[in-house]
Amino acid sequence: MKAEGGRVVVLTGGIGYEILLPEIVWQAFLKRDKKDDQVELFISFHQTAQQPKPALIGFTNEVELEFFEHLITVKDIGPVMASRALTLPVPVIARAIEERDVATIRSLKGIGSRKADMMISELNGKVGKYALMKEEERESVEPTKDFSSQVLDVLVKQLGHNKAEAARMVTDALKRRPDLSTPEELFEEVYRGTKTD
Numbered sequence: 001m002k003a004e005g006g007r008v009v010v011l012t013g014g015i016g017y018e019i020l021l022p023e024i025v026w027q028a029f030l031k032r033d034k035k036d037d038q039v040e041l042f043i044s045f046h047q048t049a050q051q052p053k054p055a056l057i058g059f060t061n062e063v064e065l066e067f068f069e070h071l072i073t074v075k076d077i078g079p080v081m082a083s084r085a086l087t088l089p090v091p092v093i094a095r096a097i098e099e100r101d102v103a104t105i106r107s108l109k110g111i112g113s114r115k116a117d118m119m120i121s122e123l124n125g126k127v128g129k130y131a132l133m134k135e136e137e138r139e140s141v142e143p144t145k146d147f148s149s150q151v152l153d154v155l156v157k158q159l160g161h162n163k164a165e166a167a168r169m170v171t172d173a174l175k176r177r178p179d180l181s182t183p184e185e186l187f188e189e190v191y192r193g194t195k196t197d
Contacts, residue, residue, distance in 0.1 A: 022086035094130035
């Protein structure tokens with residue numbers, strides 16, 4: 001494997017596959033302890049008639065990959081542009097979308113006012129679970145203390161539920177799954193419950 005400037009080339013069977021790494025992934029890649037460490041990447045593959053050359057984009061975890069897949073659903077934001085735009089941690093971008101923070105979205109590489117407005121209008125209310133992640137959770141699976149209050153906060157302030165309704169949703173989710181240990185798991189369980197009601 002060879003790495004340079006935001007991309008890695010993986011050689012397999014005599015063929016080289018170029019994988020683009022968003023800034024957040026590239027920085028994590030550079031911080032590895034050993035240069036010969038084995039690297040695991042989650043790959044998003046894209047090829048269209050308009051873009052016949054395949055684009056492979058690599059992520060350090062499934063959460064980043066999932067968020068990226070949401071991002072490319074926004075009109076006029078293709079895979080390469082979305083990859084370049086990921087210059088801030090996923091939770092920061094997701095929080096900015098949920099809080100309609102245009103200034104933070106505009107600070108992303110290649111995102112001007114029009115695209116920032118489109119990202120917010122098309123993704124607001126859909127990326128709340130990513131906003132719950134703490135930045136250090138990208139590397140760690142330590143459970144957050146009192147994560148239920150974080151989920152409650154997002155349900156009320158960002159998704160428009162009233163406090164009593166949000167508290168009931170969280171309580172019901174914890175009754176169904178007392179083993180939950182992260183805000184993301186709890187958020188998913190809350191919404192799984194609303195679909196079965």
